[in-house]
Amino acid sequence: MKLSYFLSIAVTTAFVYGCKPKNTNTAVTGDAASKAYVAPGKHDQFYNFVSGGFSGQLSVYGLPSGRLFRVIPVFSVDPEKGWGYSEETIPMLNTSHGFVPWDDLHHTELSQTNGEVDGRWVFGNGNNTPRVARIDLRTFRTNEIIELPNSAGNHSSPFITENTEYVVAGTRFSVPPDQNTDVPIDSYKENFRGYISFISVGKEKGNMDIAFQLECPGVNFDLSHAGKGKSHGWFFFSCYNSEQANTLLEVNASQKDKDFIMAVNWKKAEEYIKAGKGTKQKARYAHNVWNEETHSATSTIKEEVTVLNIKDFPDICYMIPCPKSPHGCDVDPTGEYIVGSGKLAALIPVFSFTKLQDAIAKKTFEGDYQGIPVIKYDAALHGEVKKPGLGPLHTEFDANGNAYTSFFVSSEVVKWNIKELKVLDRVSTFYSVGHLCVPGGDSKKPFGKYMIAYNKITKDRYIPTGPELAQSAQLFDISGDKMQLILDFPTIGEPHYAQAAPTDLIAKNSLKIFKIGENKHPYVAKGEQETKVVREGKKVHVYMTAIRSHLTPDNIEGIKLGDEVYFHITNLEQDWDVPHGFAVKGASNAELLIMPGETSTLKWVPDRIGMFPIYCTDFCSALHQEMQGYVRVSPAGSNVPLKYGIGNKFSGQDATAKK
Amino acid sequence: MKSVSQISWCSKIMLFVASILFITTLFFPIWQIELDAPQYPEGLALKIWANAIGGDVEIINGLNHYIGMKTLHTKDFIEFTLLPYFIGGFALLSIMVIILNKKRVLSFLLIAFILFGILSMVDFYRWNYDYGHNLDPNAAIKVPGMAYQPPLIGYKQLLNFGAYSIPDVGGWMLLGAGVLILGATAFEYQWVQRYIFRKKTNLAKVCALLLLVSCNTNQPEEIKLNYDKCISCKMTISDSRFASAILTEKGKTLKFDDVSCLVRYTKEQKISYKGIFVADYLEPHNKLLNIKNAICIESPKIKSPMRGDIAVFSSNSKNQDYIKAFEAKKLTWIDILNKF
Numbered sequence: 001m002k003l004s005y006f007l008s009i010a011v012t013t014a015f016v017y018g019c020k021p022k023n024t025n026t027a028v029t030g031d032a033a034s035k036a037y038v039a040p041g042k043h044d045q046f047y048n049f050v051s052g053g054f055s056g057q058l059s060v061y062g063l064p065s066g067r068l069f070r071v072i073p074v075f076s077v078d079p080e081k082g083w084g085y086s087e088e089t090i091p092m093l094n095t096s097h098g099f100v101p102w103d104d105l106h107h108t109e110l111s112q113t114n115g116e117v118d119g120r121w122v123f124g125n126g127n128n129t130p131r132v133a134r135i136d137l138r139t140f141r142t143n144e145i146i147e148l149p150n151s152a153g154n155h156s157s158p159f160i161t162e163n164t165e166y167v168v169a170g171t172r173f174s175v176p177p178d179q180n181t182d183v184p185i186d187s188y189k190e191n192f193r194g195y196i197s198f199i200s201v202g203k204e205k206g207n208m209d210i211a212f213q214l215e216c217p218g219v220n221f222d223l224s225h226a227g228k229g230k231s232h233g234w235f236f237f238s239c240y241n242s243e244q245a246n247t248l249l250e251v252n253a254s255q256k257d258k259d260f261i262m263a264v265n266w267k268k269a270e271e272y273i274k275a276g277k278g279t280k281q282k283a284r285y286a287h288n289v290w291n292e293e294t295h296s297a298t299s300t301i302k303e304e305v306t307v308l309n310i311k312d313f314p315d316i317c318y319m320i321p322c323p324k325s326p327h328g329c330d331v332d333p334t335g336e337y338i339v340g341s342g343k344l345a346a347l348i349p350v351f352s353f354t355k356l357q358d359a360i361a362k363k364t365f366e367g368d369y370q371g372i373p374v375i376k377y378d379a380a381l382h383g384e385v386k387k388p389g390l391g392p393l394h395t396e397f398d399a400n401g402n403a404y405t406s407f408f409v410s411s412e413v414v415k416w417n418i419k420e421l422k423v424l425d426r427v428s429t430f431y432s433v434g435h436l437c438v439p440g441g442d443s444k445k446p447f448g449k450y451m452i453a454y455n456k457i458t459k460d461r462y463i464p465t466g467p468e469l470a471q472s473a474q475l476f477d478i479s480g481d482k483m484q485l486i487l488d489f490p491t492i493g494e495p496h497y498a499q500a501a502p503t504d505l506i507a508k509n510s511l512k513i514f515k516i517g518e519n520k521h522p523y524v525a526k527g528e529q530e531t532k533v534v535r536e537g538k539k540v541h542v543y544m545t546a547i548r549s550h551l552t553p554d555n556i557e558g559i560k561l562g563d564e565v566y567f568h569i570t571n572l573e574q575d576w577d578v579p580h581g582f583a584v585k586g587a588s589n590a591e592l593l594i595m596p597g598e599t600s601t602l603k604w605v606p607d608r609i610g611m612f613p614i615y616c617t618d619f620c621s622a623l624h625q626e627m628q629g630y631v632r633v634s635p636a637g638s639n640v641p642l643k644y645g646i647g648n649k650f651s652g653q654d655a656t657a658k659k
Numbered sequence: 660m661k662s663v664s665q666i667s668w669c670s671k672i673m674l675f676v677a678s679i680l681f682i683t684t685l686f687f688p689i690w691q692i693e694l695d696a697p698q699y700p701e702g703l704a705l706k707i708w709a710n711a712i713g714g715d716v717e718i719i720n721g722l723n724h725y726i727g728m729k730t731l732h733t734k735d736f737i738e739f740t741l742l743p744y745f746i747g748g749f750a751l752l753s754i755m756v757i758i759l760n761k762k763r764v765l766s767f768l769l770i771a772f773i774l775f776g777i778l779s780m781v782d783f784y785r786w787n788y789d790y791g792h793n794l795d796p797n798a799a800i801k802v803p804g805m806a807y808q809p810p811l812i813g814y815k816q817l818l819n820f821g822a823y824s825i826p827d828v829g830g831w832m833l834l835g836a837g838v839l840i841l842g843a844t845a846f847e848y849q850w851v852q853r854y855i856f857r858k859k860t861n862l863a864k865v866c867a868l869l870l871l872v873s874c875n876t877n878q879p880e881e882i883k884l885n886y887d888k889c890i891s892c893k894m895t896i897s898d899s900r901f902a903s904a905i906l907t908e909k910g911k912t913l914k915f916d917d918v919s920c921l922v923r924y925t926k927e928q929k930i931s932y933k934g935i936f937v938a939d940y941l942e943p944h945n946k947l948l949n950i951k952n953a954i955c956i957e958s959p960k961i962k963s964p965m966r967g968d969i970a971v972f973s974s975n976s977k978n979q980d981y982i983k984a985f986e987a988k989k990l991t992w993i994d995i996l997n998k999f
Contacts, residue, residue, distance in 0.1 A: 250799055251797050251798075251799055254798075254799040254800075254801075255797070344799065344800050344801075346802060390818055390819050391819075409818070409819045410697070410819045411696070411697035411698050411819070412697070428697050429697075430697070430700075431697055431698035431700070432697075432698045457698050459698075459700055459701065460700050460701065
């Protein structure tokens, strides 16, 4: 009978252990490998432009292989490419604060024409020192950076209107306007303002200019997306901290049950600006432009910006209540539905543009928020997706009327039908997905096919690399009814958003070389016969060329301690994929990486007397190791003559510049 | 010579092992609450030792601040000062039982342990309730109507975490010690022999008994004609007009094919019963009648299966005719009891 006692205990134990729900591990099915594999020699189907977050750069991956092809330097210096080190690129990182070597490239946005991705430019926003950058997709280089006055925490950026008329920048940190900044911190409610900048983008060349800024109440603007189609002319911004807290926001900004989505009628604002209603305010912000012909950047400081205070123009902005500190604010491809994702909410509200317009016309308001009319929640609501998951963040769309929302807290992506508000499928992500990308997912014509989840927690996903781990991304095949996990790949930096476009759209315009004939650099040497070394007082300009496999001149004498030496290297190659590098021993600087037909300058201030080797750092040819030279630095007052040359053409051309 | 009040050596061994288990409990966590979430592939667990809270309590405290739950600290619970003494006390008491060699002390130990177990679970429940419900109103994550009370035992989903509350190694040891003490007591008091009858006990019957105990009805089971056997004479019950049953205190139905068998059985077995039920002679397909509300008649013309010759009628029926027809005389239940 004792056996029966023990047996019953055993049964109970089994029952207790048995009632624990099993973990539904996402098993990767058999054909995932074939879907993610791109055979050697074959090309990926999509370019994936991924923000580097705190790396400050923009990375380019291929889909579906998940291979990293390029890290485009944008806001952070890159010694490998000489970005922020060469004389030509230093002005790109100039700001009203001076040269800033790092920023956080938070989001990426591809340019669109008629609401379709056109593959011309990709924009990136600088979160810390507010700036917007434009990267040219012919050269995959940063061509323009514009700084934003009156702003801090440029998070709600760089989102574009459907024809790339404007790229916007909204502030995440409200600050007092530049004209009156020394105020007590707890005067937040009185003095701090949120600013939304509308940067106009030139149709042909993409040149940026701050058309106007909207001065708004001091809320935090999180994300935004433009209306499209029927809602073109409007822009939607998610706002949190409507409590207007300036300290312990973790608690104080999470108190209210609902914050807002701010709907901005930018077409109206545009009209007011045209009618001269904007106020011109003093400001200081840098505008840096790259010239492809001179291969150099120029930085100008602008001193004025036009501002519209929306308090004075109450028909520009409207507030739509949105639950619980909204993060994502996404507009579906038809332009009718606006999806708000409240970070702490357990449902997804979907607003209707038609109903919104109706409510505005009928003035169905429930009071105002600091002078901005607040629309009644139900008047603008299309419906709510119930119990989708925990902690919705971002929504992207496919071409079939479906939405994909990322859930950070419950670590999953949920697919749901927009019109019917019904959950169709859910997949786990590893772990805690933050941001999503569907190729063309925020345009009028999504390409669909893939969905990438960018996660915030990696843990055991890959082989460990000490305490610091790469961020993980998962690639899903969304071509069928159910989402299928096909690849797991690590990313550089920390992606916060990404864009993707079909390979063909961009590859066909990709430049192979720079034409040396079009090179208008002031210190270009278009052939070895144009090379020289010229002294201008304490400055020495070396006009150098690089071609397989020698630098011309490769022997230089007559440099004196106290000189500033500028090596202007022109890569004379006109062949595909023959870059040359350049470095000087002991230089307090980086290397240069010069593309065919390009001219790049390294500034060197010798720190001592001696013999300094120079050489090509990029393996360019069979005799790359032989691509070297020497520079002799003599004492300050010495009378060593300036001599330079190569081979038996080592001439003593004692030159003083005839300037 | 071993007296009736003394304990057998078998039980003494069990008690000794129990006391060792009590001591070893102090070196292992007694209870654990596992927390499962997708972003914690390595798993999270709160471990409750006799003298402290351990496991990933720091990480869990960090997570709990989002929902406004109080942080957990060993010093906030007096239980962790007292528990080691209680458990040590049980170890000591188990040894005392062996030394004193008295069954009464053993039963005292068992009762004390059961009380301790119940008290612990009640206390644990109270703390779970308190921490799960008294949340900071300024918490960042506020889900309306949501409380985060962990389950007492078993599984419960709390937001994105699956909380799984089960005993840990120390807890199983305590349970093991308890089972040993229970086993020793059962052995000493011969519970099995006395309460599970002389028949060969098998697990099925024990379970059935337990099940029936838990069922607890006031109506006897239905008698399956031509299937059930009379528990007294072992004949298959085939005449529904004379079927009868006893509902025992424990809720078991004992079936008979004749009232005489029933009466004989009650005299032989001395069982305490909740009620006696007999078939209605006129409506045998109905439920069995409670003998308290029935009329019994006796006549040799009533040919019952075991020649008890008693027929029972509902007090509502037209039984007068039958009395005449059978030339029967009415009997009270006492009469019937004296008859057989």
